[in-house]
Amino acid sequence: MRAVRYDGFGEQPEVRQVADPEPPRAGAVIRVEATGLCRSDWHGWMGHDPDIRKFPHVPGHELAGVVEAVGGDVTRWRPGDRVTTPFICACGRCPACAAGDAQVCENQTQPGFTHWGSFAEYVAVEHADVNLVRLPGSMSFPTAASLGCRFSTAFRAVVSQGRVAAGEWVAVYGCGGVGLSAVMIAAASGARVVAVDVSPTALELAARFGAAETVLVETADGSERVREITGGGAHLTVDALGSAATCGVAIESLRRRGRHVQVGLLPRVAGHPAIPMDRVIALELEIVGSHGMAAHAYPPMLAMITGGTLRPELLITRTIGLGEAPEALAAMGTMGTPGVTMILPGHP
Incomplete structure (x- = not known):
């Protein structure tokens, strides 16, 4: 073959x-x-x-x-x-x-x-x-x-691990294949989605697939803008890219008692991301992984x-x-x- x-x-x-x-x-x-x-x-x-x-x-x-x-x-x-x-x-x-x-x-x-x-x-x-x-x-x-x-990874991440609910704000960091899937699935579940990416073209696709708001960032940050759009932070964030930067700022984007799902791979060779544990503790945030x-x-x-x-x-x-x-x-x-x-x- x-x-x-x-x-x-x-x-x-x-x-x-x-x-x-x-x-x-x-x-x-x-x-x-x-x-x-x-x-x-x-x-x-x-x-x-x-x-x-x-x-x-x-x-x-x-x-x-x-x-x-x-x-x-x-x-x-x-x-x-x-x-x-x-x-x-x-x-x-x-x-x-x-x-x-x-x-x-x-x-x-x-x-x-x-x-x-x-x-x-x-x-x-x-x-x-x-x-x-x-x-x-x-x-x-x-x-x-x-x-x-x-798509199946995003479905389980948003629906099962993330427990998305209609009316919630969901911030998706990284609008590649899994990120766009997460946008579509969250929007279909009745959530209001904020898509975050460094690519205008990717954000155009995110809007097409249901994102209510998009945030174009020059770096991997964008948490302040997400908190502003969502009135205090997202209920659920998804890091669909997998980098130390996007993992950290996605968690920074959460409101009190918010939930973060890590989907993007963070290979050991790249080092471990700096998690803002002070914020995790103070706001009683939840962090879970999702693997297929x-x-x-x-x-x-x-x-x-x-x-x-x-x-x-x-x-x-x-x-x-x-x-x-x-x-x-x-x-x-x-x-x-x-x-x-x-x-x-x-x-x-």
Whole structure:
């Protein structure tokens, strides 16, 4: 098969012919019809993720496609099924999975990190009966692929971890793929959203997807303006970028007893952010993390999409072939194309 491969951290990715994957005994091989380009892929390529230990490596973790083959222990799926999967593939057996918390599975695997990923014509997925999600017949593959990381992560961050409520103020820092998803989901939930970013184009998209207010900042700050707009601070803040600066100012943007959800990755290599704990204590603020969403939690999100309340397909601003993916991956470290870039492996 054709796949994007790199031979070491930071080394130039290239499209190569590589061996087709075999289905694990409890897993499946998916023919990839669409796969998203995510900043997490860039972090992996740069060596920020400890799960990448072997080279050569194929990145990619947001995917949708068709079941090509299944292992002997798989009972729920067969070739020809249209599916997607969370980027965190759970084991289904550990205490976290038993508690319904597959997104923090103790034995999790992640395509594109723990093993070869979806920047390829085919990808293997572990524990298919636990992790595959059947697609509604009306849903396109690019739309479905956009759910696997950024949109589902934002949905759980805003709805479950953030406990958003109608009428609340929600401030979203960073309006890339996950940030724009958070804007759309919070607005659809009846919240008033303030979008904060350094890019006017990203803020234009945020307004299009439901932001009531936008804040353009020259640096990663903006907390004073957010507190002014919201009359004392947001009820909920989301750091969708993942930097020491955005994490800190998002917390500074909260009102008393506000809630902050950290979604953007903060790799250990970048150092630990300075958290304003004096403010956390004095205002009784709440800080939680959010790490993906389990396959069993997809139905409410899918229902909102098929019902037209959520429109994740609008977040896709660029579609490229596999041959363009190496350059696009390398460019993720700088200001890239706003919105979501979708790769179609069947295209040149």
